Amino acid sequence: MPLPVIPRPAVMELADGSVIVADGMPVVALGPILGPVAQRFAADLRADTGIELPVVTEGIAPGGPPAITLAISEGGLAGLAPTSGVRADGRSVTEDADERHALEIDADGVRVWGATAEAVFRGTTTLRQLLVAQLEGGRAELRGARIADSPRFAWRGLSLDVARTFHSPETVRRVIDMCSLYKLNVLHLHLTDDQGWRVEVPSRPLLTEVGARGALGDRPGGFYRLHEIAALVAYAAERFVTVVPEIDMPGHASAAFHAYPELGGLTPMGSGPLEAEGIGSLPAISNLDPGRPEVWAFVEDVLDAVISQFPASAYVHIGGDEAFGMPDTAHATFVEKVIELVRARGRLAVGWQEIARAAIDGDVLVQYWMDPAETESITGSEAFQSAVPAEFLPILLEALAKSTEDVPRALEQGAKLLISPTNRVYLDRPHAAPSADPAQEERRRRVGLPVYPPASLRQGVEWDPIDAALGVDSDEQVAGVEAAAWGETVTDRDDLEFLLMPRLAGVGEKAWAISGATDWDEFALRLAPHATAWDRRGWEWFRSQELPAAVTARPVSG
Structure with missing residues (x-):
């Protein structure tokens, strides 16, 4: 059974562990640039599933409860295919509008990162789709996985x-x-x-x-x-x-x-x-x-x-x-x-x-x-x-x-x-x-x-x-x-x-x-x-x- 993500990501790998996402799980925005992205994700997820997630701006201590963490990083993204074409806003697909992103799911929670705030937003869209697919009784259990992706066309x-x-x-x-x-x-x-x-x-x-x-x-x-x-x-x-x-x-x-x-x-x-x-x-x-x-x-x-x-x-x-x-x-x-x-x-x-x-x-x-x-x-x-x-x-x-x-x-x-x-x-x-x-x-x-x-x-x-x-x-x-x-x-x-x-x-x-x-x-x-x-x-x-x-x-x- 393929992961229910559209468009199909470039990399989809199943991993050990799982995590339950339910009301109250924090969404952690690491850096002020990701605050609006986290708020948008929480609002969209509420509309899609009814799950209510609070947005916070401080990291969760190691060993704490599971969380969804958003960060700006290019770690593990170098192997993704470059994007072709042009953007309607005129920005560069390799610089300020780089949409490469990744997410990991395990027992500690979900981590979403990308090269830009827009890239992180695309990653949270993938996460929304996964949560919708697993919604049952007001919560969703996600299997362990790693996903990495970038768009073909700008x-x-x-x-x-x-x-x-x-x-x-x-x-x-x-x-x-x-x-x-x-x-x-x-x-x-x-x-x-x-x-x-x-x-x-x-x-x-x-x-x-x-x-x-x-x-x-x-x-x-x-x-x-x-x-x-x-x-x-x-x-x-x-x-x-x-x-x-x-x-x-x-x-x-x-x-x-x-x-x-x-x-x-x-x-x-x-x-x-x-x-x-x-x-x-x-x-x-x-x-x-x-x-x-x-x-x-x-x-x-x-x-x-x-x-x-x-x-x-x-x-x-x-x-x-x-x-x-x-x-x-x-x-x-x-x-x-x-x-x-x-x-x-x-x-x-x-x-x-x-x-x-x-x-x-x-x-x-x-x-x-x-x-x-x-x-x-x-x-x-x-x-x-x-x-x-x-x-x-x-x-x-x-x-x-x-x-x-x-x-x-x-x-x-x-x-x-x-x-x-x-x-x-x-x-x-x-x-x-x-x-x-x-x-x-x-x-x-x-x-x-x-x-x-x-x-x-x-x-x-x-x-x-x-x-x-x-x-x-x-x-x-x-x-x-x-x-x-x-x-x-x-x-x-x-x-x-x-x-x-x-x-x-x-x-x-x-x-x-x-x-x-x-x-x-x-x-x-x-x-x-x-x-x-x-x-x-x-x-x-x-x-x-x-x-x-x-x-x-x-x-x-x-």
């Missing part, structure tokens, strides 16, 4: 669409907790799209007064006020998660046009945007025009406002995708200028894979998402073609046909890739397996973009990021792995959590753990005990029949 993220469906700050905090549990360290907020504008720009008040009024269909709109963004950024930082903002441009700009019609737009369909009907996955065809001075005044106002609200992020996501009908030269001109405007403000740019069609530098991150084989299969399907207006279809197919050259162009220009293939980590796909809970079957039929083939939990782990994109053959070409949760079929928080959990555990596995495809049967054994924490947290997770029946049975309470 950027491990989730892109969350809050434009098509607006999610409250409380819901975003719940998503941050899910990310943190599986050692994901980036929440990429897709803040603007055709359906809504979700972030304040004080110099452009109509973006929120008009552009934020609605969402997809008849869903309620909304936006995050300045203090709400600040609180979310701080909440994430306490869990060592960086929030990266996305302002999608030059396409997906209808909300901005509704707010400020004088921005105009490039469109092949006439003077106004063509609004696509049907499933809601299709954007309006109208793009910001790089030839209009008022567009650049607008872009600079937006960047100034957004960058100041996300001070921990070294990156601004500029979108760059699906600028349907926009001439290639105009698109390239727009992307290149936005990258320079971001750089002039002390930040770096990340964008969807289409930005590789412009001239970019090696400090730009390119987010690969279109798997060529699946894109061809989807666009050729009856479901897709029946959902696309006839006049729109040739424009869309022409744009998608260019996608096969995006990754080679990105690599030729020295850019690193964020690996986000639709067929593996787009979490807005329908669930393939039935639910063990009949009450979830209506939601399973309704939630998940119908143009995508349904996906199993197994598909989410039986792959390797290096094999996902043509031309990638080394971790050195990869910035990290990021999943995406789009909102076309998501009507509320329960729908969102139903798509995210337990899929996010698989994302964490692929972004953190050592290379190679994960064996599903072994992964499922590690995953199953985590349901205790999901239920205690009140998360609406998908009770797939792929998981053991004892796990998917809905508890009578809490």
Whole structure:
């Protein structure tokens, strides 16, 4: 039976002895830098298990009662594999953001140490998972063990669409907790799209007064006020998660046009945007025009406002995708200028894979998402073609046909890739397996973009990021792995959590753990005990029949 830890640690060794963790066992933070980490661990463990642990700052005398001790140390970590990629906060993976950590369990208690406070936090996350798995009668007995670990990739993220469906700050905090549990360290907020504008720009008040009024269909709109963004950024930082903002441009700009019609737009369909009907996955065809001075005044106002609200992020996501009908030269001109405007403000740019069609530098991150084989299969399907207006279809197919050259162009220009293939980590796909809970079957039929083939939990782990994109053959070409949760079929928080959990555990596995495809049967054994924490947290997770029946049975309470 493997230790129930996700992502799978690099080193897992069983040892002699055991220790019981129950109410009152002290958590000892050796050094003031670890005080907040200890407090966070105690609070999270209480939420996951109900166990109450006091935090103290003085060591326990030898021969005293067992304790959980947290320390800064690099002892025994030298043999762990180095981390590849880049971090969203711009820090160094070998210095101030070294995440290597270890823990030992024996009769004297638990010792967790790491190279940095963040590393120790990752170690306490592993400990939380072990305690959840052994929870019985309000306490947990841990077997003796030694675990040592470090992440494969520095950027491990989730892109969350809050434009098509607006999610409250409380819901975003719940998503941050899910990310943190599986050692994901980036929440990429897709803040603007055709359906809504979700972030304040004080110099452009109509973006929120008009552009934020609605969402997809008849869903309620909304936006995050300045203090709400600040609180979310701080909440994430306490869990060592960086929030990266996305302002999608030059396409997906209808909300901005509704707010400020004088921005105009490039469109092949006439003077106004063509609004696509049907499933809601299709954007309006109208793009910001790089030839209009008022567009650049607008872009600079937006960047100034957004960058100041996300001070921990070294990156601004500029979108760059699906600028349907926009001439290639105009698109390239727009992307290149936005990258320079971001750089002039002390930040770096990340964008969807289409930005590789412009001239970019090696400090730009390119987010690969279109798997060529699946894109061809989807666009050729009856479901897709029946959902696309006839006049729109040739424009869309022409744009998608260019996608096969995006990754080679990105690599030729020295850019690193964020690996986000639709067929593996787009979490807005329908669930393939039935639910063990009949009450979830209506939601399973309704939630998940119908143009995508349904996906199993197994598909989410039986792959390797290096094999996902043509031309990638080394971790050195990869910035990290990021999943995406789009909102076309998501009507509320329960729908969102139903798509995210337990899929996010698989994302964490692929972004953190050592290379190679994960064996599903072994992964499922590690995953199953985590349901205790999901239920205690009140998360609406998908009770797939792929998981053991004892796990998917809905508890009578809490």
